[in-house]
Amino acid sequence: MKIENKLRVELKHGETTDQAMARTVTSPECLSASVLTICQNIDHSKITEMVDELRQQTAAIHSDDLSRAESMLISQAHTLDGLFAKLASQALTAGQLDVAERYMRLALKAQNQARATQQTLGEIKAPKQIAFVKQANIGNQVQVNNDDNPARSRAKKNQKAPNKLLEVKHGERLNTRAQGSASRDNQAMAPLG
Incomplete structure (x- = not known):
């Protein structure tokens, strides 16, 4: 049949x-x-x-x-750890240096995979917390958002602050027509009027 x-x-x-x-x-x-x-x-x-x-x-x-996934990950980690031990022991008992090196490279790869598998299991059991912050420093560019009200922040940006170099008091301008004195270096040169 x-x-x-x-x-x-x-x-x-x-x-x-x-x-x-x-x-x-x-x-x-x-x-x-x-x-x-x-x-x-x-x-x-x-x-x-x-x-x-x-x-x-x-x-x-x-x-x-996630119980099945957790079981699978811990089983894989144990398998990889056993593989690491087997390959490391073969590397230590190998008669030739190049054979020992190949076994050790494979052993260390298995060890790294076991570590990564356990790290993944840890992240499943205790996920990383995500924090939302109002300030982000990214590379050379810095963005700072400290105001809770975005409309108020935009209004403040649109207001022009008086230039403190040009104005001492509001409405009082610097006297740009005042005559300067000649410098001590070249007395023959008179200031322009």
Whole structure:
């Protein structure tokens, strides 16, 4: 008896069979199920069940249930740590320097991946807090927003402040016609009148 290798495809309203097939086989769950059946040596006729399970796990993530993702990350971190230990021990027992160097490079890559995986797990468990501040210093440009009322800030910008170099008191101008004296360096030069 031969078991058919069929993937269950559900038609949505207004969708052709070809469109439904394209949507289904390109879904992340179907693509992952295809790889998993090959990697885990599972009969490919079970692909529909694999897709369904992956859809349930995806739905759990969408409803903020991260327990599966946390379990996966800690398992991967342990696997990578074990891989680091195995590769490091092979590097230490290698007879040739170039072989030992290759093993050590791989060991350190596995160690770094284990660290990154644990860091990701930590960020899932305790997300970084985002702070909204009124002052942002970016590179050489500085922007400071200290006023709570933006309309008042714009009104202040539009008012022209008197130039303190040109006016001593409001309305009193500097005497630009006053005659200066000649400098001590060149007494022959008289100031222009």
